[in-house]
Amino acid sequence: MLLVHGMRTALFLLVVIQCVAAYRSYKNYKLLRVDVDPVDTLWLEQLAARYHDNVDIWTEPSKVSHHADILVSPRFFNRFVRILDSMAVKHRRVLINDIQKEIDRQMTDDIQFSRRKRSAAVEDGDRQRDLEQFQVDKYHSYGELVDYMYELARKHADIVGIINVTKSFEKRDLLGLKIGKRTPWKPTIFIDAGIHAREWIAPATAIYVAHKLITEYGKNDLITRMVDKFDWFIVPVANPDGYEYSISSDRLWRKTRSKNDTLSKWCVGADANRNWGYRWGEAGANASPCSNIYAGSMPFSEPEVAGIRDFITWQVPDLKLYISLHSYGQIWLAPWGYTNMKPSNHEDQKAAALRALDAITNSSGVHYEYGTIADLMYQASGTSIDYMQDRGVPYIYGVELRPEEDDQVYGFTIPARFIKPTGEEMLASFLALAEYIIEHKKL
Ligand SMILES: *[C@@H]1O[C@H](CO)[C@@H](O)[C@H](O)[C@H]1NC(C)=O
Ligand SMILES: *[C@@H]1O[C@H](CO)[C@@H](O)[C@H](O)[C@H]1NC(C)=O
Ligand SMILES: *[C@@H]1O[C@H](CO)[C@@H](O)[C@H](O)[C@H]1NC(C)=O
Ligand SMILES: [Zn+2]
Numbered sequence: 001m002l003l004v005h006g007m008r009t010a011l012f013l014l015v016v017i018q019c020v021a022a023y024r025s026y027k028n029y030k031l032l033r034v035d036v037d038p039v040d041t042l043w044l045e046q047l048a049a050r051y052h053d054n055v056d057i058w059t060e061p062s063k064v065s066h067h068a069d070i071l072v073s074p075r076f077f078n079r080f081v082r083i084l085d086s087m088a089v090k091h092r093r094v095l096i097n098d099i100q101k102e103i104d105r106q107m108t109d110d111i112q113f114s115r116r117k118r119s120a121a122v123e124d125g126d127r128q129r130d131l132e133q134f135q136v137d138k139y140h141s142y143g144e145l146v147d148y149m150y151e152l153a154r155k156h157a158d159i160v161g162i163i164n165v166t167k168s169f170e171k172r173d174l175l176g177l178k179i180g181k182r183t184p185w186k187p188t189i190f191i192d193a194g195i196h197a198r199e200w201i202a203p204a205t206a207i208y209v210a211h212k213l214i215t216e217y218g219k220n221d222l223i224t225r226m227v228d229k230f231d232w233f234i235v236p237v238a239n240p241d242g243y244e245y246s247i248s249s250d251r252l253w254r255k256t257r258s259k260n261d262t263l264s265k266w267c268v269g270a271d272a273n274r275n276w277g278y279r280w281g282e283a284g285a286n287a288s289p290c291s292n293i294y295a296g297s298m299p300f301s302e303p304e305v306a307g308i309r310d311f312i313t314w315q316v317p318d319l320k321l322y323i324s325l326h327s328y329g330q331i332w333l334a335p336w337g338y339t340n341m342k343p344s345n346h347e348d349q350k351a352a353a354l355r356a357l358d359a360i361t362n363s364s365g366v367h368y369e370y371g372t373i374a375d376l377m378y379q380a381s382g383t384s385i386d387y388m389q390d391r392g393v394p395y396i397y398g399v400e401l402r403p404e405e406d407d408q409v410y411g412f413t414i415p416a417r418f419i420k421p422t423g424e425e426m427l428a429s430f431l432a433l434a435e436y437i438i439e440h441k442k443l
Pocket of ligand 3: 358359362
């Protein structure tokens with residue numbers, strides 16, 4: 001018995017050591033802000049695909065900002081500067097000197113992981129105590145977010161249910177919430193977040209919004225009306241494998257965690273927001289498995305993406321509003337992504353978006369820039385936004401959350417104290433959109 005126990009401990013320590021050793025260090029990686037022409041970024045994309053261990057594009061240049069944020073490894077730094085010189089890129093500055101320091105700060109200050117690891121053996125009483133202490137304004141593991149969603153569904157069974165979307169590549173259940181008064185024939189709203197793993201503010205914002213819709217129901221007049229009127233589907237972590245990997249192994253992981261040995265032995269995952277089956281693999285997606293915007297081996301190759309498509313097809317009737325939460329840059333994006341052309345209902349989508357932006361300004365005073373993806377940012381194909389537009393969903397937006405580009409520099413490692421204001425302004429904007437939709441679709 002003692003021997004077995006000792007062996008178990010040794011094994012456990014081994015696993016822990018391996019985990020620690022496997023955690024990718026970004027010591028002395030620098031975040032650079034460079035002025036580049038938003039129309040001509042192909043060279044940058046190709047550079048990032050080729051030197052993927054050394055060059056990582058955090059934000060693309062927009063027509064408003066004209067700059068890209070790029071993370072560069074210390075060993076590649078001088079070479080990168082020479083490449084910028086050769087491309088006649090004059091304006092650049094170092095925003096963050098050592099990104100690992102930011103990661104360390106976030107891991108210490110911003111995360112609420114419970115004292116225990118999530119395991120089946122936990123007593124029910126313990127689990128409930130943990131959940132009572134759940135802080136919506138901290139970052140959490142996927143397991144803890146799932147526990148919290150179950151708790152919300154248990155406590156508010158009259159308006160909340162758990163939805164089981166699909167299984168991820170690594171066989172996690174991809175779960176979410178359905179929030180709404182149980183009446184038949186309701187129009188629906190679908191919100192996903194965390195399709196890109198490292199954009200932690202997005203899942204946190206989605207959980208915050210869900211938490212508010214649920215706990216303010218019956219207290220706040222506007223929320224009550226909108227929860228009565230619509231069914232709200234909220235999937236806070238659309239890429240759970242990637243999200244967990246960004247916690248356990250590589251804070252800056254973006255893609256899914258799918259493996260395909262025939263395609264690449266070394267590079268894992270695809271960009272789940274280039275994998276949708278409308279205009280798949282065209283401009284602004286990359287065919288190299290090592291690229292951070294790799295479109296996947298074929299449309300819907302990623303089980304998470306195919307699963308969300310199927311769920312929306314079969315279980316979300318009368319979808320009026322689709323929102324996908326990302327970070328960062330404070331940008332409110334509309335279709336199309338693959339082309340500069342505007343969809344035929346562009347003016348209506350724009351009017352609704354401006355209402356949402358007003359609500360944000362009213363809520364927090366913060367400004368979000370509005371435009372179509374291709375117009376304001378860059379061409380991107382195979383996005384969920386374009387897919388939903390092609391399906392005929394009337395209102396569709398991708399939101400790049402905080403921080404603003406000119407804000408104090410935080411990037412993906414934005415401190416948890418921003419979750420609440422970001423969540424509040426998103427809630428206000430979603431409610432304003434819901435009101436707009438009621439007016440304009442005569443619901
Ligand atoms: C979700 O559905 C899958 C089957 O598609 C099933 O294996 C799994 O147990 C379900 N999970 C939950 C939490 O209901
Ligand atoms: C791996 O990629 C190949 C080549 O594109 C494809 O034919 C195959 O279906 C993929 N395998 C899996 C398991 O996705
Ligand atoms: C602005 O916010 C206040 C509460 O903070 C709210 O009562 C009011 O309706 C909002 N106005 C608009 C136009 O959203
Ligand atoms: Zn994103």
